[in-house]
Amino acid sequence: MINVVAYIRVSTSGQGESGLGQDAQRDYIERAAQANGWNIIGEFVDVVSGKLALGDRPEGKKALAACKQHNAQLLVAKLDRLSRSVLHIAQLMEQVDFKVATMPQADKFQLHLFAALAQQEREFIAQRTKDALAALQRRADAGEAEAVAKVNRRTQALEKGRAVADITAANNVRMEKVTSFQVTVKPHVEACLYRKLTTLQAVADCLNAKGLRTSRGSEWNPTAVRRLMLALNLSFDKAV
Known part of the structure; x- marks a missing residue:
């Protein structure tokens, strides 16, 4: 039995180019594996443009590493999930053997031609x-x-x-900044909760006493603390 690593790619809009979303690609892959007796040992999903070479994609790089580690072949729903570039396809053929669910019997020459x-x-x-x-x-x-x-x-x-x-x-930039800020302030909120504080105002006072400010540079108040704790999935009953 041939071991395969499933690889799925959708565009940055979340809608697969050529109309292939994640579920549709996964269905193609699973049916092809079942019909041909291939054993799927892992799955990697990228939300990225197809213009990037597979090795330059976050999950694509992991998929290639998994293939090498387990002596497996790469399996995609359609050839354009790997790349739309003949050069990228040719280079990939030098790195790993791969199969395409919609043309499972195609050899390297045929895939290159397609x-x-x-x-x-x-x-x-x-x-x-x-x-x-x-x-x-x-x-x-x-x-x-x-x-x-x-x-x-x-x-x-x-x-x-x-x-x-x-x-x-x-x-996207704004959300990245918000997430980064929340990660930075989280240990301070946890430290305040560790002191057995039981009100939002008490936590706000604790953070203000530490000289910390909100992402907008303001002092903490109960509303700001409540929003932050919800975002961080923190609550008074979870305090250690």
């Missing part, structure tokens, strides 16, 4: 799209009303997409 054809088709589509947009822009520049309307709608959609991306990035 990757090359897929990349070529993407390049053709990109060029056709570029040419079509250039033609549309020329028609708009010439004053064709329908073309002008389409260009305006596309511009608005792109601007909206960029705005959403900017908001998402800003929120």
Whole structure:
């Protein structure tokens, strides 16, 4: 029986490119393993762009290490879960043997060929799209009303997409800062609770006495303490 390590990748939006989310990929993998007698010994999931080589992805690196450690092969639902780059696929073939659930009998030559054809088709589509947009822009520049309307709608959609991306990035940065702050202040809250304090105001006074401030630079009050304790899953009855 062949041991395999399952690897799943979804895009940063949480929706798998090509419509393959985590559950769908896992279903493909499990059915292929059952049909071919493969033994799944582990699973790794990345939420990352497919532009990165597998070894540059956090969980992808672990999946490769697991394959080497257990003399196992890598198993993915579709070839593009590994990469959309022929170069990355070719380099990966030098590092590990892998199988694709949707084409379980394909050998290395066939997989390389499929990757090359897929990349070529993407390049053709990109060029056709570029040419079509250039033609549309020329028609708009010439004053064709329908073309002008389409260009305006596309511009608005792109601007909206960029705005959403900017908001998402800003929120991610904010959450990272909040999490880092909470981790830093947690030992101090635990120390206050260790003193058998029983009210939110008492904990606030304890933190203020230590010279600590909230993430916004304010003094602690009962409301701020309550929010922090909820975020850290701390309570008075859990105090040691």
